[in-house]
C-alpha cells in the first residue's frame with residue numbers, strides 16, 4: 436500500500452503510526468469478486484422505492500451513490516447488506532446468488548455497513564462496541580462460552596487486541612474506555628466504521644458517513660476511506676457531500692425517484708445534464 440495516499444502532506448509521526456495500524460488491521464481475505472445488485476426492484480406496499488437498478492461494487496474501489504432525498508440510496512444499501520429482500524432482481528457476491536442470506540451470514544461473507552443515524556450500544560464502552568463487530572468470526576460455541584473454557588478467553592483476547600488496533604488506527608485510541616453515548620457525533624461515526632472493520636469485511640457500505648462532520652473531520656474520513664480502498668476493500672459511499680464524493684470515488688451511480696439516471700466516472704456524472712437538472716443544480 437502506498438502510505439502517501441492516505442496521509443496529509445506533512446504527516447506527524449503519530450499519524451503515520453495510525454495509518455499503518457489501520458491498514459494492517461483492515462486487510463481482508465484475498466477474494467477478488469464483486470458485490471452486485473442486478474436489475475433490482477423494491478416495493479413498499481404500493482410505493483416503488485427502486486426500479487430495475489444495477490450496481491457492481493468491486494474490491495479496492497470507492498463507489499459513490501448519490502441522488503436526492505428519497506431516491507432509494509439507503510434502500511439499495513439495505514438490500515446489499517441483507518436488511519431488506521428485493522421484490523425482484525438478484526444480489527450476488529463472487530457471481531453467487533445471495534438470495535435470502537441473512538445480515539449475519541452476509542457479515543460472515545464480508546459485507547459490513549454503517550447507518551445513516553449511528554446505531555451504537557450507548558451504555559457500552561467504545562472498545563466493547565468495536566468488539567461487537569468481530570462476533571461473526573468468533574469460533575467459540577455456546578457451550579464453550581457458557582462454561583468459560585480457556586479457548587473462549589484466548590479468542591476474546593485476540594478480538595480485543597484487534598479492536599484496540601482498529602480504534603487506534605481510526606483515531607479513537609484516546610477514548611477507548613469511554614461509554615459510547617459520551618462520544619461526539621463524529622466519534623460515533625468513526626466508531627461505527629471501526630465496528631464494521633472488526634468483521635474483516637471485503638465490502639464496507641457507508642450511509643452518509645460525512646453527515647454532520649466538519650471539514651477537518653471529512654478530510655480524516657477521506658484518509659480512512661482511501662486506506663480501506665488501498666487495502667482491497669470495496670467501499671460504497673452514500674453521501675450528499677457531492678464534492679467529497681466526486682473527489683474520492685472511482686465510479687459514481689446516481690439515483691432519482693428509485694431509478695438509475697447515470698453511472699460513470701466522477702467527471703462523466705458531474706457533467707451529465709440530467710444529473711445536474713435533478714440533483715446538482717446549475
Ligand SMILES: Nc1ncnc2c1ncn2[C@@H]1O[C@H](COP(=O)(O)OP(=O)(O)OP(=O)(O)O)[C@@H](O)[C@H]1O
Pocket residue numbers: 479482484502503504505506507508509510511551
Ligand atoms: N421501510 C420502509 N417502508 C416504507 N417505505 C420506505 C421504507 N424505506 C424506505 N422507504 C421509502 O422508499 C423511498 C426511498 O427511501 P430511501 O431511504 O432509500 O431514500 P434515500 O435516497 O436514502 O434518502 P435520504 O437521502 O433522505 O436518506 C422513500 O420514498 C422512502 O419513504
Ligand SMILES: [Mg+2]
Pocket residue numbers: 508509510551
Ligand atoms: Mg438514506
